[in-house]
Amino acid sequence: MKTNxxxxxxxxxxxxxxxxxxxxxxxxxxxxxxxxxEKTTPSGQLDKVADKRRRISVQLIAFIGAWFLASFINKENKLNFFGDVYFLSENIKIPSFIIGILATGGSTFWSSILGIIKANKEIKNQHIVENRISTIEKNNIISLENDIKSDEVLSKIIAINSPTHIPS
Structure with a gap:
């Protein structure tokens, strides 16, 4: 999948x-x-059992809201609860209810996304470094080849100009 x-x-x-x-x-x-x-205990801490209905209700409202919003992102730009969300850069489609679930994922989901973005950035940087190293190595090889050719030419010139040289 492309970065875009x-x-x-x-x-x-x-x-x-x-x-x-x-x-x-x-x-x-x-x-x-x-x-x-929030339903709390007498000591002021969250009572998870007593607060269960409220928390589920809030999560359902969040999911239905996210699903509703995602249902508008389709080729027709019309409300379609069971349609797909299209991503134009690679013609990818994901069901709108999945986008609704992801959008209500909370901090754990966004921490994971941040990790993916950081890893992607590190891979990109690594490719840039490898390309630079490759370019430097190619330039060094070309320079070395030129040096070797120059040394060969210089050796021939010296050999020709040497007093012991006998032309053939």
Whole structure:
């Protein structure tokens, strides 16, 4: 996969992810008593069992919002929940619900993406260094060949001009 394609995919997923966060914020504003109040224990820590319904509801709202947004990114630019998202740089298509899942992946997903981007950048830099080294080596070989030719010519000139040289 080309770097441009990777950047295109990441850009679309990131924009949907950011938009989805706004959708969740709006939903929490509309229904604060249910979506915005975390259930806690008397000591103030999150009660995962009591807060389960709220957390699942927030995640579902995020996924449905991301899926909805991804459903507009298709060749027809019309809402199509079961259509594919097209990436033009390599004519790749990914189902819109998969883009919805990726966009709601959270910090673990984005940490993984960051790792992929860093690895891609390191590979690119390594190729650049290898190309520079290859160019330097080629230039050194050409220079060495020229030096050898110059030495051969110089040796012939010296041999011709030497007092012991007898022309044939």
């Amino acid at each position: 394609t990777l950047i295109e995919i990441i850009t679309i997923i990131l924009s949907i992810s950011i938009s989805t966060e706004r959708i969740v914020t709006v939903a929490k504003t509309i229904w604060p008593e249910f979506l915005d109040n």
